[in-house]
Amino acid sequence: MTGFDDNQKIRRSGLKRRDLFAGSLAFGTLGARGMWNSVPAAAAALQRTAVGGTVPRLVPMRAHADQITDIKVCLRPFRPAGPRLDVERVGDKVVIHNYGHGGSGWSLSWGSADIAVGKAASLSPRRIAVVGCGVIGLTSALSAQRAGFDVTIYTRDMLPHTRSVRANGSWTPDSRIALTAPAGPQFAEVWEQMARYSWKTYRDYLGLPGNPIDFRDNYTLSDTPFEEGPEPEGRTGPGDYASTGMPRATSEFATYGDRIRDIIPAPELLASQDNPFPVAYAQRAPMMMFNFGAYGHLLLSEFYQAGGKVVIREFHTPADMKSIAEPVIINCPGYAARDLWGDRTLIPVRGQTTWLPPQPDVTYGVEYKGAAALSKSDGLMIQAVDLNNVGEMEGVGNSFEHADRAESEKAIAVFENLFARFPAGRG
Ligand SMILES: Cc1cc2nc3c(=O)[nH]c(=O)nc-3n(C[C@H](O)[C@H](O)[C@H](O)COP(=O)(O)OP(=O)(O)OC[C@H]3O[C@@H](n4cnc5c(N)ncnc54)[C@H](O)[C@@H]3O)c2cc1C
Numbered sequence: 001m002t003g004f005d006d007n008q009k010i011r012r013s014g015l016k017r018r019d020l021f022a023g024s025l026a027f028g029t030l031g032a033r034g035m036w037n038s039v040p041a042a043a044a045a046l047q048r049t050a051v052g053g054t055v056p057r058l059v060p061m062r063a064h065a066d067q068i069t070d071i072k073v074c075l076r077p078f079r080p081a082g083p084r085l086d087v088e089r090v091g092d093k094v095v096i097h098n099y100g101h102g103g104s105g106w107s108l109s110w111g112s113a114d115i116a117v118g119k120a121a122s123l124s125p126r127r128i129a130v131v132g133c134g135v136i137g138l139t140s141a142l143s144a145q146r147a148g149f150d151v152t153i154y155t156r157d158m159l160p161h162t163r164s165v166r167a168n169g170s171w172t173p174d175s176r177i178a179l180t181a182p183a184g185p186q187f188a189e190v191w192e193q194m195a196r197y198s199w200k201t202y203r204d205y206l207g208l209p210g211n212p213i214d215f216r217d218n219y220t221l222s223d224t225p226f227e228e229g230p231e232p233e234g235r236t237g238p239g240d241y242a243s244t245g246m247p248r249a250t251s252e253f254a255t256y257g258d259r260i261r262d263i264i265p266a267p268e269l270l271a272s273q274d275n276p277f278p279v280a281y282a283q284r285a286p287m288m289m290f291n292f293g294a295y296g297h298l299l300l301s302e303f304y305q306a307g308g309k310v311v312i313r314e315f316h317t318p319a320d321m322k323s324i325a326e327p328v329i330i331n332c333p334g335y336a337a338r339d340l341w342g343d344r345t346l347i348p349v350r351g352q353t354t355w356l357p358p359q360p361d362v363t364y365g366v367e368y369k370g371a372a373a374l375s376k377s378d379g380l381m382i383q384a385v386d387l388n389n390v391g392e393m394e395g396v397g398n399s400f401e402h403a404d405r406a407e408s409e410k411a412i413a414v415f416e417n418l419f420a421r422f423p424a425g426r427g
Contacts, residue, residue, distance in 0.1 A: 050268040050284060058276055059361045060422045061373055061380060063415035067356045069379065071403035074166035076349035077335035078102040078396075080241055082178035082187040082254075084343065085115055091322045095329045096120055098136055099337045100346060103175030106167060106290050109135045110201035111194030113143040116330045121147055125328040129154055131315065132332035134164035138299050140330045145306045153303075154324060156314040159296045163334055168353050168383055170365075170374065171264075171288035173198070173257075176349055176392060179241050180254040192259045199263060202288060205295065211377060212295035218287040218365040218374075220267070221279040221418075234391030246347065250391035278421035279368065287365060291377040315340060350395035354408035356380040368418060371411040384411035 079100035087096050098116040101108055117140065120128050126149070130141040133155040144151045159165060173195040178187055205213040234250030241247045257264070267285035275282045315321065318341055321329055331337075338346040358379050365374035370386035384407050386394055 048266075048268050049271050050274060052271060052274055055270060055274045055276060055284070058364060058423075059359075060419040061362050061366070061375070061415055062359060063356065063373060063380065063382060063412050063419060065409045065412050065416075068354055068405075068408060068412075069357060070355040071352060071405060071408050072166035072355070073350065073352045073401050073403055074163045075335045075399055075401060076103045076176055076351060076395075077105070077163075077337070078176050078347045078349045079343075079345050080179040080182040080247070080347070081345065082183045082191070083108075083112060084337070085112070085119075085190075087119055090318050093321050093324065093327060093329055094120075094123055095318075095321060095331050097337075097341075098140055098330055098332045099132075099334055100343075101136060101334075102177045102349065103351070104173050104177040105164065105334070106135050106169055107171050107173040107175075108177070108191075108194040108198050109139040110143070111197035112136065113140040114197050115190070115194065116140050117143045117147050120144065120149075120328045120330060123328050125326065126150060127152070127326045127328075129324045129326035129329045130332060131155065131321070131324075131329060132162075132334060132336075133158050133310070134162040134332065134334050135159070136164075136334065137330075137332035138296075138303065140332055141303055141308060142299060142306075144330065145303065145308060150307065151303075152309045152311060152326060154311045154313045154315075156312070158310070158312075159300060165292050165296065166353065167351070168372075168374065168381055169290040169292055169376065171199075171202075173260075174255055176253060176396075177256075178254040179247055179252045181252070182241065183254050188254070188256055188259065191254075191256045195256070195260050196263070199260070199288075205298070208298070210294035210298075211291055212298050213288065213290055214377075215286045215288055216363065216365050216374065217284050218367065219270075219277065220283050220285075221277050221366065221368040222281040223279055225281055226269075226283065232389050232391060234389075234393050236390055236393045236396070246397055247393065250393055253392040276423040277366075278418065278424045289365075289374065289376065293378045347397060348395075348399035350398035350400055352384065352404060352407055354382045354411060356382065356412075366415065366418070369414045371414040373415050382408070382411050382415065384408070387411065 077100050083100040084097040096116050096119045098112055128144045128149045128151050130137050130151060130153045133153050138159055141151045141153050202213050235248060237248045239248050241252055265286040267283040270282040270284060333340050335346060337343045356379055359375055362375040372385050373382045387410055388394060
């Protein structure tokens with residue numbers, strides 16, 4: 001879209017992908033590696049400095065390890081070729097798959113659901129079943145209802161107990177969504193369709209009571225100019241996905257953000273007199289985020305109000321799908337498809353979020369030194385995004401789904417130290 005390739009542009013400008021990202025396509029960082037993705041869109045915008053006086057007085061974050069209320073661990077359902085959206089038959093049932101959205105499931109959910117429901121609708125059933133009630137299953141079910149179908153969700157867990165609500169919940173549409181080579185150019189088109197459709201749908205949920213979807217100013221901080229320094233390679237071992245069956249470097253991950261730069265707010269630099277942080281360089285960008293409690297409750301209410309039914313059921317093999325009454329099934333089991341469907345292309349990407357009590361007077365997010373903090377309605381969320389400096393490779397292949405308190409405390413310490421010196425210039 002720009003006339004030159006992303007890396008070329010970054011090389012020319014000397015900009016670091018990770019510095020640029022933060023604030024362009026979201027807290028990519030949060031979802032994980034968005035920080036490394038979608039950077040080029042931000043490059044041009046960083047030429048612009050924010051209008052003086054537009055940084056409001058920021059209430060400091062109260063980030064202390066003795067305030068931890070919860071640590072949540074989740075596995076991103078990452079497929080190198082991108083989400084599975086094909087159709088297969090199980091007995092007399094038609095199964096339309098909709099799983100494997102990596103670190104982008106919240107962001108791409110509506111667009112992915114629209115594709116799956118389009119396939120289901122082409123079969124002209126009267127009733128549709130959805131397996132799974134994470135963010136992908138629930139948005140698939142709602143999309144099917146909106147298309148006029150009677151819908152039943154079959155699931156082991158309802159949304160509040162799924163992996164989905166252990167995420168961070170910001171707009172990170174190309175965070176660990178695919179590897180460039182296995183996904184190929186055709187997935188880039190599909191991704192753009194999903195991202196644009198989702199973005200537009202989310203706009204319908206802005207400005208509602210309880211702020212299910214909201215925007216926050218997100219500040220990315222750096223001790224060195226954003227233009228300086230080589231981009232870290234983010235390599236964790238020799239070889240690549242083709243030779244080892246596992247990605248080995250950040251450069252293997254696909255970045256698509258440039259395709260939607262026309263609708264995503266770009267970051268702007270803060271002049272030093274407007275920078276309240278005790279750090280030399282800061283940029284700011286508005287970022288869309290999802291308040292899980294309010295948004296999840298709203299989606300479930302919409303589903304029930306439209307006559308949706310839920311059946312709590314656990315499936316053990318694909319053949320169990322024959323027990324479902326409906327002829328067409330949209331299959332949304334997330335990472336569980338690795339065992340349930342024997343999909344060995346699913347790679348776990350571990351991530352952990354740490355929750356402190358809500359701080360409603362804090363109305364922004366910050367990224368600094370490989371950690372991210374975001375004030376949400378259900379708590380101050382802190383995430384170690386890249387403390388190990390391996391970029392998108394952080395957590396790849398790691399299926400350890402238990403809390404690591406030391407990791408949480410390390411991330412919190414970044415902000416505890418930052419805000420002990422806040423605002424800048426204090427003695
Ligand atoms: C730390 C972290 C941060 C993240 N941050 C972001 C972010 O900021 N933005 C973003 O867009 N994405 C983010 N993600 C990614 C996002 O959370 C996932 O892509 C998304 O939650 C996947 O949703 P899902 O509905 O496919 O799966 P799940 O939430 O796992 O839901 C699967 C559903 O299937 C059901 N199920 C599973 N197995 C069976 C079975 N055998 N029988 C019956 N039912 C079954 C489950 O009960 C559940 O209801 C993050 C992920 C992590 C780990």
